[in-house]
Amino acid sequence: MLRKRVYRSKKILGKIPGSIIYTGDRSKEKLFIDTFDYGKDFCTEKELQSVQESFEYKDTDSVTWINLNGLNHVDQIEALGKHYALHPLVLEDVVNIAQRPKIDEYDDYIFVSLKMLYYDDEQQIVSEQVSFVLGKNYVLSFQEAEGDVFDQVRNRLRQSKGRVRNMKSDYLLYVLIDAIVDHYFSVIEILGDKIEDFETAIFSGAVDDDISQKIQNLKREILRVRRAIFPLREVINRIEKNESPLIQKKTITYYKDIYDHLIQVSENIDIYREMIWSLMDMYMTTISNKMNEVMKVLTIMASIFIPLTFIAGIYGMNFEYIPELQYKYSYFILWGVMIIMFLGMLYYFRKKKWL
CATH class of the missing domain: 1.20.58.340 (Magnesium transport protein CorA, transmembrane region)
Known part of the structure; x- marks a missing residue:
């Protein structure tokens, strides 16, 4: 089924730079805010009713992760950004879901935006923008809706598994980004299985009438994943070379591991991209051979x-x-x-x- 193309840029054309305008389609999402405030010997998990309740965590000695779901609530995001002294252009990028993966460095915080990829129940790929703000003792994360790939991170915080409770906020940012990147492997694994299924069907001759349309849809999925992942390599590379006091030297090694994973994912995507083109060639060759037989x-x-x-x-x-x-x-x-x-x-x- 063909989907109508939505031009999200129309919502921000002609607007003043720094205007906080949500460009997505999920305008009825409820606001959901949860926090993890933790240290070496404790971890407090709390669901907040408004962003004002998160203001108390800004200057504490503990590390705080504030996760906000519902980018359509621009007034709440603006209030949160005002309290944490976020630049208006940062808030504009948070609610602009068409943003490519990027990193912006400021004196007191670092802004990172990237794409979270997963398959829904209908096996349609979903690309959701996730934005992070790294401060001295906090990480703010912004998501379009509930549902993410951070459940294992939450369990590690609750159960004090790994190093996360013993490290600073820069390591928490690494753990969150790493969870997203690790999920990329699940996405490309599903893509690989789809390609293998198409290859088997084409070679065996058991193809549907709409096989060409399915291959085109799969090619679009590959390109969508590629657009989400390739710019992220530059983001991680800049974090590695960052000299900000917000990122400790001992944490840089972990970000290098993310970069290695991204290289591996990127190579697989390039391979699958070539295989998709080969699939179409094989399908056209199969049709030609059948026509020649006739x-x-x-x-x-x-x-x-x-x-x-x-x-x-x-x-x-x-x-x-x-x-x-x-x-x-x-x-x-x-x-x-x-x-x-x-x-x-x-x-x-x-x-x-x-x-």
Whole structure:
């Protein structure tokens, strides 16, 4: 089914830079805010009713993760940004879901935006923008709607697994980005399975009538994933080379690991992209081969019946005098000649391996 293209840029054309305008379609999403405030020996999880309740975490000695779901609530986002002294252009990028992965560095915080990819229940790929603001002792995350890939991170915080409770906010940002990147592997694994299924179907000849449309849809999915992942390599590379005091040197090694994962994912995407083009070529070749088989059969049938038709045409003419017609066994002789010609041509075609 074809989907109508939505031009999100129309919502922000002509607007003043820094205007906080939500460009998505989920305008009825409820506001949901949850926080994790933790240290080495404690972890407090709390669901907030408004952003004002999060203001108390700004200057604490603990590390706080404030996660906001519902980018359509621009007034709440603006209030949160005002309290944490976020630049208006940062808030504009938060609610502009068409934003490419990027990083902006400021004196007191670092802004990172990237895409979270996953498949929904209908096996349609979903690309959701996630934005992070890294401060001295906090990480703010902004999502378009509830549902994400951070459940394992939450469990690690609750159960004090790994290093996250012993590290600063820069490590928390790494853990959150790493969870998104790790999920990229699940997405490309599903893409790989789809490509293999198409290859099997094409080689076996068990293809649907809309196979070409399905291949085109799969190609669009590959391109969508590629657009989401490739710019992220530059973001992580800039974090590695960042000299901001917000990111400790010992944490840089972990970000290098994310970069290695992105390189691996990118290589797989390039391979799958080439395989998609090959799938279309294989499908067109299969169709061409089938057409050639049909034309070969028709050509052989025509080659057999052309001389037979020629003979039948001669003796079917309405001339008054045709000597052979007066002979008693002409009919049977003509049948014999035609059968011998038919069998002889079949033998010749088989010998040439045309049949």
